[in-house]
Amino acid sequence: MQLHQLQPGERAVIAHVQSEQALSQRLTALGFRPGKQIHVIRQALFNGPLHVRIGSTDVIIRLNDAKAIYLSPIQPFAENHAL
């Protein structure tokens, strides 16, 4: 599962980040690292960007760029229905 599939209100754990170097470097600097919990707070209108929270940092990210972030569920069974 990737970040763009996560719905507002849902949480997951980052498994890995896979993208071209510049984007992954930026994501790392913003705190997108494996093992970190991520929380989708809301999505903007018209299929707009996601507002996510990782630790103490709030980030907005376009769906297309969110595809770079691969997730694993927090509890293996509770969150799987999203897929």
Place this chain on the structure above:
Amino acid sequence: MKRIALLGMPNTGKSTLFNRLSGASARVGNWPGITVDLMSAKILVGGHIAELIDLPGLYDLHGFSDDEQVVRHFLSQHTIDLALIVLNSVQIDRQLSLALQIRALGLPTVLLLNMADEAKRAQINIDTDKMREHLGMPVLAISAKYGASCPEALTLAAQVMAQHAPIAAAQIAEKLAEDHHIEQAMDTIITQSVSMPVQLNDETTDRIDRVLLHPIFGLPLFFASIFLLFQFIFSVGAPLQAGMAWLFDNLRSQWLEPALAHLPSWLNGLLLDGLYTGVSTVAAFVPIIVLFFLVMSMVEDSGYLSRAAFLMDALMAKMGLDGRGFVMVLMGFGCNVPALMGTRVMRSRPMRLLTMLVIPLSLCSARLQVFLFMIAILFAPAKAALVMFSLYMVSFFTIFLTAILFKHRYQSHEPFVLELPPYRFPTPRQIWLRGWQEVKHFLQRASKFIVIGVLMVWLLTHLPMGATPASAQTWAGSIGHFFAPVLDPIGIDTQLAIALIFGFVAKEIVVGSLAVIYGLQGDALSQQIALNIDWVQGMSFMLFTLIYTPCLSTIATLRTEAKSQAFMWLSLAWSLTLAWIVSFMFYQTARLLGY
């Protein structure tokens, strides 16, 4: 002289600290990457004068954005005595990487954990002693916003500089190639010296966001608040401006006219009808400019602009731009020049060029002046706000149109990932410093462009000798006659044409030059203009003023930022063409409809 570099991530209050330490006023913005020019100041550290340099905010010493490269180049080319690292205490868990990256360079460093006030509220406890042991560098918690522990920071800086010799820039250049073990080191230190809640809850920001970022009401609320802000500026500023105009009028009749009466009539005319009339008409707008920038800087520092980027991104994407482009356009409503420089945060060149192509179409404060002046003359007060609002709508319309027309030429795949800072209310000191900065800037431009501009206009409308001022026989008349075939179809007469030509240099001159052309000021000027042109002509003139090239500074910035003459010419040609087409369509349609 010792040299101290200020380093830190965007949104850590680095510029605020810079202002605090230097007493000067670097721009303070709550927008990642806003510090694009290198600011420096001379400050007193431990009894010696040192040079403090505010480097651009960066996430990663090894990153690829323009700002990150600027910092790297600076560090590998200039020897510094001390790196003053500023981190946001609330985000220390991820920001510490930067301190470790800088430590790995072997530079003498002091680590300042800023926003100690916010950290305290968020219940984040940082054991600075433990962190100092692990890092091997002095660590100090400060609050740049309120000035807490800032003097101590300077004392620490002096101590470190006295103990360490500067590291040669060449050595830094070598080291900038390495370091990989930073992440592990970071995790160890964080787990041992910091305790923080797993997920941070900034209740206030969350609550405000729930309203302002509402899925349906978010956008309307945003536009409504912008409209209200402009309404506020308009209703508070207009009486102030009238008061200023009255003051200048009286100053002239009570003092200047008697004092200059003995001068030869041409010199008297040049000084009074040229210089004084022109400059004072422009100066009457200073209160509105001050108000405008005070409000803009509050919005900018509050963090609301990043939210605007979030709300608008989906729409902007359809036009080949992104949410940041929208924010740059909004900043362009203040002044196009910093907005153009702000596009440096975009890495993809096509995206940057497209954004730079639309920014000059945003209705800047200088153009606002022209509109306030014309609207007051040609429209009833009840309609004024509506006309002003419609001009803002036209500004947006031309921006969207331009982006849609050119988006295929400038296609890009720039990632859109942006940090959302918490809401912060700027302190009165920050607002004041910022407002003062803008006024200073305005007065500098005024003294340079407007004085020369209004004098030139006076000469053009009074030469050759013996011609009736501003008549067809003057040089201005000939110029107007020359452009008549193009400007007649859009209802712009000779007088307005001259103002437009000088408006090319800077829009601040337009109002002043109208005053000089008619040789009148204050109410007399307004009445004369109202006699000469009707509201359709006035509107056509305003539309043209809105869309054609904003000013020489914008063009110069466009060329240096795009590093392309061809792009500059494209922008010039496009805005002139579009201005003419829009004015033509408006003027002819209005006339056809019988207005």
